[in-house]
Amino acid sequence: MRQRPLFKRERRPTRAIRRILLIGLGAFALGTALWQVLPGSPADRPIDSDAGNTEIPLTLEAIDTAERSASKPSKAEMTASAQPVSLESRPNYDIPGEREALEAIESPGTNTAAVEPPTATTAPPEPEPIEERTVTVRSGDTLSTIFEKAGLGYSDVLQVLDLGEEAKQLERLRPGETLVLMTDDGDEFAGLKYDLNANTELNIFRDKGDSLVAEISDLPSEKRLVSAGGTISGSLYQSAIDIGVPPAQVMQLAEIFGWKVDFIRDVRNGDQFRLIYEVREREGERLGTGQIIAAEYVNRGEHYKAVRYTSPDGTTGYYEPDGSNLERGFLRYPVDFSRISSNFNPKRLHPIHNTVRPHNGVDLAAPTGTPVKSAGAGRVTFIGWKHGYGRVIQVRHDSEYETLYAHMSGFNSELKRGSTIKKSETIGYVGMTGAATGPHLHYEFRVNGKPRDPLKVDLPEANPIASKNRQDFLAQTSQALDQLARIQIDVEGEQPVHVARNEHPSSGANVD
Ligand SMILES: [Zn+2]
Numbered sequence: 001m002r003q004r005p006l007f008k009r010e011r012r013p014t015r016a017i018r019r020i021l022l023i024g025l026g027a028f029a030l031g032t033a034l035w036q037v038l039p040g041s042p043a044d045r046p047i048d049s050d051a052g053n054t055e056i057p058l059t060l061e062a063i064d065t066a067e068r069s070a071s072k073p074s075k076a077e078m079t080a081s082a083q084p085v086s087l088e089s090r091p092n093y094d095i096p097g098e099r100e101a102l103e104a105i106e107s108p109g110t111n112t113a114a115v116e117p118p119t120a121t122t123a124p125p126e127p128e129p130i131e132e133r134t135v136t137v138r139s140g141d142t143l144s145t146i147f148e149k150a151g152l153g154y155s156d157v158l159q160v161l162d163l164g165e166e167a168k169q170l171e172r173l174r175p176g177e178t179l180v181l182m183t184d185d186g187d188e189f190a191g192l193k194y195d196l197n198a199n200t201e202l203n204i205f206r207d208k209g210d211s212l213v214a215e216i217s218d219l220p221s222e223k224r225l226v227s228a229g230g231t232i233s234g235s236l237y238q239s240a241i242d243i244g245v246p247p248a249q250v251m252q253l254a255e256i257f258g259w260k261v262d263f264i265r266d267v268r269n270g271d272q273f274r275l276i277y278e279v280r281e282r283e284g285e286r287l288g289t290g291q292i293i294a295a296e297y298v299n300r301g302e303h304y305k306a307v308r309y310t311s312p313d314g315t316t317g318y319y320e321p322d323g324s325n326l327e328r329g330f331l332r333y334p335v336d337f338s339r340i341s342s343n344f345n346p347k348r349l350h351p352i353h354n355t356v357r358p359h360n361g362v363d364l365a366a367p368t369g370t371p372v373k374s375a376g377a378g379r380v381t382f383i384g385w386k387h388g389y390g391r392v393i394q395v396r397h398d399s400e401y402e403t404l405y406a407h408m409s410g411f412n413s414e415l416k417r418g419s420t421i422k423k424s425e426t427i428g429y430v431g432m433t434g435a436a437t438g439p440h441l442h443y444e445f446r447v448n449g450k451p452r453d454p455l456k457v458d459l460p461e462a463n464p465i466a467s468k469n470r471q472d473f474l475a476q477t478s479q480a481l482d483q484l485a486r487i488q489i490d491v492e493g494e495q496p497v498h499v500a501r502n503e504h505p506s507s508g509a510n511v512d
Contacts, residue, residue, distance in 0.1 A: 130190050133150070135178065136176065143157050150181050163214035167214045179193070203216075225276055225496075232269055236267055259326060274487040304320075307481055311473075323464050325461050325462040325463060330423070331375045343455075344359060346451075378398070380417055382394035387434065388435035391411065393427050401446070405441060411428040412426055
């Protein structure tokens with residue numbers, strides 16, 4: 001299934017340069033560059049370098065550079081192309097092999113000084129030929145039999161297994177796993193690579209003194225953005241899955257707009273959705289998906305848009321383009337519950353006391369030990385035992401709002417009366433202390449001192465973008481919103497996005 005570019009950009013000059021570079025440098029550039037960036041290669045690379053940290057910086061600067069070099073290539077810019085730049089700044093990857101070569105040359109987080117900046121005039125020296133072959137472990141194979149089949153000696157096996165604890169993992173090879181064996185021009189053992197798990201690799205190579213060295217490094221991966229758009233036919237979930245949106249992103253989408261659209265009752269055929277989200281890949285293979293960067297949902301003609309933003313102080317949230325918050329200041333449910341075992345009912349007959357006693361909260365059944373989260377940010381006003389409530393925590397959020405959590409089996413040990421807590425922070429664990437017939441959270445929501453139904457009460461909006469961050473917000477989100485509008489509807493599969501976005505380092509948007 002071929003991905004279609006969002007729109008055609010005039011990128012020919014840069015592409016031409018890249019072609020020239022590639023052809024001109026030929027096998028050397030590729031061979032050397034690949035060799036140099038191999039984690040644990042004999043290049044002058046410090047052992048503790050963060051070569052594994054190949055997260056692609058989504059910087060606005062990178063885009064700017066690309067735009068400029070696209071318009072007027074010069075030798076200086078050609079040299080500059082050997083610097084690490086954002087993948088997002090590149091044109092569409094539709095030339096087979098080009099992307100890999102570029103990544104090899106530009107791989108961020110690698111000691112780029114080790115890679116000669118390619119120029120049109122100087123001819124590079126001959127690299128030492130190292131032959132690599134990938135060997136698949138078969139049933140009954142050991143490192144010895146693999147080396148033997150490859151024409152390598154048993155002394156090499158002993159040396160490899162003598163390289164420490166990590167190398168010992170080679171004694172436990174499993175059928176189907178692969179090893180990359182490297183030999184030099186004299187067909188002597190030069191090293192090997194072995195994936196220890198999805199994220200780390202064992203590298204064995206010869207150092208300058210020709211001794212074998214073992215090193216563990218993170219496998220490189222790239223983060224990029226993709227987009228998708230579709231029309232609802234039936235449910236949001238099925239409609240999105242049908243065009244290839246991963247389930248996790250569908251759930252995120254529903255969560256982001258959860259306060260605007262009731263995805264069970266309000267969804268109509270003909271509604272539309274668009275979203276841009278992060279994916280992490282290695283050599284074109286998907287490792288995982290990440291956060292939604294921007295999204296839109298059109299419900300019966302009404303447009304709702306969301307854009308993710310991290311403020312300089314590290315607060316991340318989804319906002320409308322005008323800066324209002326899409327989230328509420330409170331969680332609707334402070335616990336992942338299996339069922340509502342008792343509703344808010346001011347005239348309820350109490351199950352234990354058998355008298356008419358108002359049930360001023362809601363009972364959310366969940367297994368003992370399930371974390372209980374503070375519904376909103378606030379301050380602990382009570383933590384301890386309170387007759388029928390058992391272990392209870394009361395939180396004051398502001399002059400208006402107060403919440404109460406009862407029957408807990410235990411508290412977050414760091415909390416005491418007066419502690420400041422964040423929204424969603426774990427404050428304790430579900431239990432059945434006090435007058436409870438089974439493990440559940442009794443949850444109360446009080447507005448100006450009056451108990452209200454926690455499941456129905458209007459929850460206040462979370463804070464909008466602070467005025468001091470407004471310019472930053474607009475600058476950070478304009479490109480994503482612009483790209484959002486360009487997403488084609490009902491194109492099967494993910495559409496590439498060439499938007500750069502500057503995340504504050506503190507945001508830590510993980511893609512796993
Ligand atoms: Zn209750």
